[in-house]
Amino acid sequence: MAMNSSLELANILISGLAYYGISDVVVSPGSRNAPLVNALQSNPNFNCHSVIDERSAAFIAMGIALATEKPTAIICTSGTALLNYAPAVCEAYYQGVPLVVISADRPQQWIDQGDGQTIRQLNALGSYVCDSIQLNPPKTDEDFWLIKRKIGEAFCLPQFVSEKRPIHINCSFEEPFYDASYKFEIENRNFREPFPLSSQVSINHLQPLINKLNEAKKVLWVVGQLEVSTGKAASSLLSQIRNLPQHAILAETTSNLGSECYHTACIDRNIVSKESDFEVFQPDVLIHLGGAIVSKKIKKLLRSNQAKYSVRIHNTAFNEDTFQGLNLAIGVEAVVFLKEITSMLEPNSLSNYNELWKKHISKIDKKHSGFEYQCPWSDFYIFLCISKLLPDFWNIYWGNSSVIRYAQLFNYPQKGITHLANRGTSGIEGVSSSANGYARKSSNPTLLVTGDISFFYDINGLEAASNNLKIILINNSGGNIFRIIDGPDKMKNFDRFLETTHNKNAKHLAHHYGFHYQTATGQQDFQEELKKFLTSDKKTILEVFTPRIESPAILKDYFKTLNQE
Numbered sequence: 413m414a415m416n417s418s419l420e421l422a423n424i425l426i427s428g429l430a431y432y433g434i435s436d437v438v439v440s441p442g443s444r445n446a447p448l449v450n451a452l453q454s455n456p457n458f459n460c461h462s463v464i465d466e467r468s469a470a471f472i473a474m475g476i477a478l479a480t481e482k483p484t485a486i487i488c489t490s491g492t493a494l495l496n497y498a499p500a501v502c503e504a505y506y507q508g509v510p511l512v513v514i515s516a517d518r519p520q521q522w523i524d525q526g527d528g529q530t531i532r533q534l535n536a537l538g539s540y541v542c543d544s545i546q547l548n549p550p551k552t553d554e555d556f557w558l559i560k561r562k563i564g565e566a567f568c569l570p571q572f573v574s575e576k577r578p579i580h581i582n583c584s585f586e587e588p589f590y591d592a593s594y595k596f597e598i599e600n601r602n603f604r605e606p607f608p609l610s611s612q613v614s615i616n617h618l619q620p621l622i623n624k625l626n627e628a629k630k631v632l633w634v635v636g637q638l639e640v641s642t643g644k645a646a647s648s649l650l651s652q653i654r655n656l657p658q659h660a661i662l663a664e665t666t667s668n669l670g671s672e673c674y675h676t677a678c679i680d681r682n683i684v685s686k687e688s689d690f691e692v693f694q695p696d697v698l699i700h701l702g703g704a705i706v707s708k709k710i711k712k713l714l715r716s717n718q719a720k721y722s723v724r725i726h727n728t729a730f731n732e733d734t735f736q737g738l739n740l741a742i743g744v745e746a747v748v749f750l751k752e753i754t755s756m757l758e759p760n761s762l763s764n765y766n767e768l769w770k771k772h773i774s775k776i777d778k779k780h781s782g783f784e785y786q787c788p789w790s791d792f793y794i795f796l797c798i799s800k801l802l803p804d805f806w807n808i809y810w811g812n813s814s815v816i817r818y819a820q821l822f823n824y825p826q827k828g829i830t831h832l833a834n835r836g837t838s839g840i841e842g843v844s845s846s847a848n849g850y851a852r853k854s855s856n857p858t859l860l861v862t863g864d865i866s867f868f869y870d871i872n873g874l875e876a877a878s879n880n881l882k883i884i885l886i887n888n889s890g891g892n893i894f895r896i897i898d899g900p901d902k903m904k905n906f907d908r909f910l911e912t913t914h915n916k917n918a919k920h921l922a923h924h925y926g927f928h929y930q931t932a933t934g935q936q937d938f939q940e941e942l943k944k945f946l947t948s949d950k951k952t953i954l955e956v957f958t959p960r961i962e963s964p965a966i967l968k969d970y971f972k973t974l975n976q977e
């Protein structure tokens with residue numbers, strides 16, 4: 413029988429996935445991708461997840477990749493299916509999560525000829541993938557070499573290996589796809605080995621920076637989003653730096669650093685409201701370590717009160733100038749950088765910068781505790797209880813909008829808490845799906861804390877969730893962020909077009925997706941329901957109804973309290 417070259421192509425590509433260590437693959441249904449799905453199933457080492465909605469599938473894959481810290485593949489059929497991957501691919505691009513996007517396609521000669529599910533797929537994800545490669549069914553030995561070579565080139569791209577950006581592989585398949593006599597053999601075909609570009613940084617190049625850090629009186633570290641394992645590994649190194657008199661370390665909640673290694677992980681509550689008061693804190697050297705910064709306050713303050721020398725350390729060749737004044741960008745893993753410099757840093761005994769921050773933070777901590785004590789029923793109260801009652805070793809997937817901002821106002825002193833959030837692009841459309849993916853691969857419970865608009869946007873993300881996914885849905889009847897930030901409430905019909913108020917609840921959806929459902933409408937029942945929720949072994953949604961007008965006012969009061977002398 414003649415060789416079926418489409419099945420051969422599927423066989424080589426799936427062999428490539430196995431070779432490059434991909435074990436989780438999220439598959440969405442279709443016919444054109446059947447050769448790939450058949451090839452996958454011939455090897456029991458793959459964990460295949462079946463998810464209908466491609467937008468959700470890609471976010472689930474992102475959650476899986478974050479939990480496993482390994483590349484995760486997504487496979488879809490031809491046509492618009494691929495375009496539905498775009499939001500998650502974009503988030504993964506900016507957050508640095510290695511998704512391997514595989515789209516099945518029609519033979520190239522049929523593109524733009526009016527056939528169904530036939531669109532221009534190559535490069536369809538634009539600049540949000542580090543490369544988009546085309547594979548065609550092999551007819552000759554050279555075609556086999558080309559396919560293997562292209563797969564190798566894609567998986568060895570430094571942007572994929574070191575920066576962890578998504579790649580796209582578009583595979584054209586010709587019919588027939590279903591040939592029971594074809595035997596897939598997923599085998600090692602000697603693909604080329606990846607080599608991370610930025611695994612080393614030369615101490616000679618770092619020496620001038622080290623000298624600056626040793627001479628400076630005020631070195632401020634701002635640590636952004638980090639992968640969980642990176643955050644853990646960076647902690648012990650930063651804890652040594654934290655004791656040096658000229659250094660102060662402010663960490664984002666999403667940095668995943670351990671609590672002994674920073675001055676505060678509640679940046680927003682420690683930013684002084686009067687800019688003139690910041691003068692004493694204005695750094696000589698600013699080091700931005702890691703990824704995205706949530707705190708708008710620190711960004712605003714450091715942009716208008718720039719450090720004399722500003723450095724960014726991140727595992728990417730393209731380092732953003734977050735604080736507008738970047739002098740030096742070092743494209744290297746945070747931990748590699750810290751390992752190189754920590755032992756070379758010396759105390760500057762002329763500096764009291766470290767002490768200055770400590771005193772300021774301890775003053776704010778007291779005011780914060782005072783407010784906690786008398787906090788009424790509100791969104792703030794929900795976060796307060798979560799921060800106090802969360803058990804050790806839970807994962808928290810924070811929603812965007814006001815959720816992540818409230819989250820940043822609290823400490824999580826429990827052991828082994830991991831913090832996740834879609835802060836690559838801060839979209840609200842895939843947070844439930846991402847948490848669903850994360851929960852699938854974690855042996856610990858994963859708590860999703862989400863606003864109602866984000867929740868109702870991504871209901872397909874509730875599909876086939878595992879029992880360790882717990883959701884606290886803060887239903888404040890709309891996008892409450894638009895009542896918190898300055899400006900929107902001055903707009904005509906802002907409740908209709910921005911806040912998008914509603915009277916929905918999640919009761920029926922919860923049952924539809926097999927979740928246990930609880931509600932709370934006040935302090936006492938929330939405390940009781942939360943305790944049950946945290947000890948339940950079922951996947952559960954706890955929907956809390958909070959006041960949409962009072963909550964923002966209470967948050968305003970909180971900041972007023974912090975700023976009172």
Ligand SMILES: Cc1ncc(C[n+]2csc(CCOP(=O)(O)OP(=O)(O)O)c2C)c(N)n1
Pocket residue numbers: 811812813814815838839840841862863864865866867888890891892893894
């Ligand atoms: C895909 C996408 N569309 C729109 C937005 C703009 N946006 C930011 S926050 C928000 C409202 C979110 O409301 P909700 O999830 O209820 O959270 P809350 O504001 O109450 O904290 C919207 C629409 C976005 N971030 N992402």
